[in-house]
Amino acid sequence: MFVRPFRVKSNTVIKGSDRRKLRADISAAFPSLSADELSELVPNKEELNVVRIYAHKGDAVTIYVLNKNPLFFELEKRLYPTVYVLWRLPALLQTFRTWPPVLQKLIGGADLMLPGVVVPSSGLPKVDQGDCCAVSVVNNRAPVAVGTAAVSSAEMNNLGMKGRGVCVLHTYMDNLWAFGDKSGPPSLPDVESEGQGEVKMSFPDFTVIMDALLLQCFLHALKSKVKKSELPLLTSTFLRNHMFSCCPSGKQLDIKKSSYKKLSKFLQAMQQQYNLVQVKELTKGVESIVEVDWKHPELRSFVVPEETDVEATLVKDGEEGDTPYHPPEITTLYCVSARLEPLFLDANKRKGTILQPAEVRNIVTEYVKKNELVHENNKNHVTVNPTLCDCLLEKSEYQEVVSLKWDDLFSRTLGRMQQCYQVVFPGQAPRIKKGHIEPIDISVASRGSNKKVTLIKNLEVYGLDPAVVATALQHRVQASSVLQPVPGAKDKVLVQIQGNQIHHIGNLLLEHYHIPRKYIQGLDKALKGGKKK
Numbered sequence: 001m002f003v004r005p006f007r008v009k010s011n012t013v014i015k016g017s018d019r020r021k022l023r024a025d026i027s028a029a030f031p032s033l034s035a036d037e038l039s040e041l042v043p044n045k046e047e048l049n050v051v052r053i054y055a056h057k058g059d060a061v062t063i064y065v066l067n068k069n070p071l072f073f074e075l076e077k078r079l080y081p082t083v084y085v086l087w088r089l090p091a092l093l094q095t096f097r098t099w100p101p102v103l104q105k106l107i108g109g110a111d112l113m114l115p116g117v118v119v120p121s122s123g124l125p126k127v128d129q130g131d132c133c134a135v136s137v138v139n140n141r142a143p144v145a146v147g148t149a150a151v152s153s154a155e156m157n158n159l160g161m162k163g164r165g166v167c168v169l170h171t172y173m174d175n176l177w178a179f180g181d182k183s184g185p186p187s188l189p190d191v192e193s194e195g196q197g198e199v200k201m202s203f204p205d206f207t208v209i210m211d212a213l214l215l216q217c218f219l220h221a222l223k224s225k226v227k228k229s230e231l232p233l234l235t236s237t238f239l240r241n242h243m244f245s246c247c248p249s250g251k252q253l254d255i256k257k258s259s260y261k262k263l264s265k266f267l268q269a270m271q272q273q274y275n276l277v278q279v280k281e282l283t284k285g286v287e288s289i290v291e292v293d294w295k296h297p298e299l300r301s302f303v304v305p306e307e308t309d310v311e312a313t314l315v316k317d318g319e320e321g322d323t324p325y326h327p328p329e330i331t332t333l334y335c336v337s338a339r340l341e342p343l344f345l346d347a348n349k350r351k352g353t354i355l356q357p358a359e360v361r362n363i364v365t366e367y368v369k370k371n372e373l374v375h376e377n378n379k380n381h382v383t384v385n386p387t388l389c390d391c392l393l394e395k396s397e398y399q400e401v402v403s404l405k406w407d408d409l410f411s412r413t414l415g416r417m418q419q420c421y422q423v424v425f426p427g428q429a430p431r432i433k434k435g436h437i438e439p440i441d442i443s444v445a446s447r448g449s450n451k452k453v454t455l456i457k458n459l460e461v462y463g464l465d466p467a468v469v470a471t472a473l474q475h476r477v478q479a480s481s482v483l484q485p486v487p488g489a490k491d492k493v494l495v496q497i498q499g500n501q502i503h504h505i506g507n508l509l510l511e512h513y514h515i516p517r518k519y520i521q522g523l524d525k526a527l528k529g530g531k532k533k
Contacts, residue, residue, distance in 0.1 A: 001055055001061075001170060002169075002171075003056075003107075004055075004056035005056065005470075006054060006055050007053060007054045007466060007483065008483070010052045012049065019044070019048060022042055022064060023038055026072065029132075032091075047066075048065070048066050050065075051065055056467065059075065065180075068181055069082075069084045069180035069181055070084060071084060072085065073176065081132075083143055083170070083172050084180055087185055087186050090188055094134070095133065095136050096125060097118040097138055098116045098137055099137065103171075106135065106168055107173050107209075110168070111147070111167050112164075112168060113163070113165060114162055114163055116165075117156075125153060127152060128149065128152045129152050129155070131148065140187060140189075141189065142187070147167045147169045149165070150163070210255075211259055211260070213248075213253060214258050214260070217243045218243060218270065219299060219302040220304055223299060225241075225242040225245070225246065226242055226289075228292075231291065232290040233288060235287045238289055244478065247475065264279075267279045274296065276293055277289050277291065277293070278292075325464070328462060329424040330423055331356065331422040331424075333356060333432065334354070334355055334357065334419060334420065335418040336350065336351055336355065340391050340417060342390065342391060343363075360414060364410060381403040383402065384401060392404070418434060419434075421436070423437070437461065437519070438458045439458065439520060439521040440461070440520045440521065441456070442522035442525070444500050451498075452498075454499065454501045455495070456469070456496075462515060466483055466495050469508070470483060472508060476504050477504050481497040482496050483495060502523060502526035506523045506526065
């Protein structure tokens with residue numbers, strides 16, 4: 001559930017009454033907790049925050065945070081502990097054991113399958129279908145995942161330990177864990193395997209995971225992106241145009257978080273340890289890949305993962321198999337105001353009735369014809385009767401204006417109606433809102449003495465997930481981005497990305513998301529290209 005970044009809706013300090021209710025809810029959900037343990041989890045005086053978020057698939061989740069660490073999360077009115085709580089109270093939930101290599105699959109978003117469960121001599125933990133349970137690895141009782149039992153323990157045995165065992169919701173090293181202090185699991189001896197010594201436990205850290213991702217993107221880029229005709233290829237171009245585009249959806253390639261720290265050191269390792277590539281400094285300070293061993297066993301045996309191209313996933317809002325993003329259909333509408341109600345009474349349209357512009361024109365035209373207001377000598381003019389006078393003229397015009405042109409008549413009518421708009425997303429019912437639709441607002445702001453950042457607001461209005469857009473932009477421009485709440489707006493966040501990136505943002509919105517240009521504000525602030533004289 002938290003494999004991908006989530007969007008924070010609000011972050012507030014819990015009230016006293018809500019604190020007591022939370023303590024009661026935790027006690028009811030986990031009756032094995034003692035009074036002292038409850039007081040430790042929900043203390044009376046320490047600051048406790050309630051963070052409401054939207055997961056990447058749109059699920060509304062509430063997180064309870066103490067001392068910057070998430071303790072519990074609530075999904076569909078049900079409480080679940082985080083790994084931070086389970087490291088303090090490892091016996092809180094029934095726990096299934098698995099092998100250390102399986103943890104990497106769980107971190108990647110997989111459920112725990114029954115063939116991967118290590119059955120202790122005492123038998124499986126006693127659970128019913130849907131019960132909250134945890135997952136630990138052999139040789140360490142510290143839980144590394146939280147979820148619900150897919151079937152009861154009795155059914156697991158009946159199935160011959162085949163099929164899904166635990167539906168995983170949260171894991172060590174996912175984005176919910178990263179919302180805390182990012183500490184690692186404690187070392188808690190596993191009684192079942194104590195003295196056996198057959199497995200040495202080691203948890204993966206960020207550098208190990210990033211090194212593996214770096215190697216995967218490197219091999220993928222060489223196998224499917226780079227052509228012999230492109231050599232020699234600048235190493236910076238190889239990283240920007242090839243390796244970044246091979247990064248799996250939902251992950252971010254960051255060399256600084258690897259053990260290599262720099263691209264040059266990584267490529268040097270690939271050259272010295274594997275002899276996969278030859279890198280040379282063709283010009284001073286600029287390295288290029290000059291040769292690739294296309295027949296190398298490591299490269300030939302590498303299997304290209306399915307759907308990892310970032311550009312191919314830019315228009316998707318969710319996981320593989322979700323419906324691709326399509327921009328909404330937006331229609332301008334008009335609402336009959338109290339002042340104009342007499343003009344629309346003959347058409348049985350009362351105050352508050354919402355009409356399309358064409359309907360307004362037809363009703364006004366019918367009113368003019370029914371009341372014989374077309375000017376006798378000039379068919380392009382309409383005689384102003386008392387109703388039109390009250391509805392469309394200013395007080396200063398009462399004695400002066402006796403007729404109006406057709407275009408002026410229609411524009412005055414629409415101008416005195418309340419504007420609305422209708423938004424229709426594919427597969428959803430139309431939604432009508434009053435006022436003007438807010439455009440996607442792109443602006444550039446200064447941070448410090450000489451730094452620029454680009455801000456993007458109102459993406460949610462068009463059904464775009466700010467977290468997905470931020471990730472796409474990171475891959476495109478190789479600049480860091482953050483999500484921030486919009487001041488004064490309860491359910492909106494803005495994307496902030498380093499530098500003036502309006503040109504790249506415009507291309508992303510126009511070419512990949514197909515947002516009409518008239519709904520994007522600020523494209524004119526892009527840096528002007530041109531030759532330097």
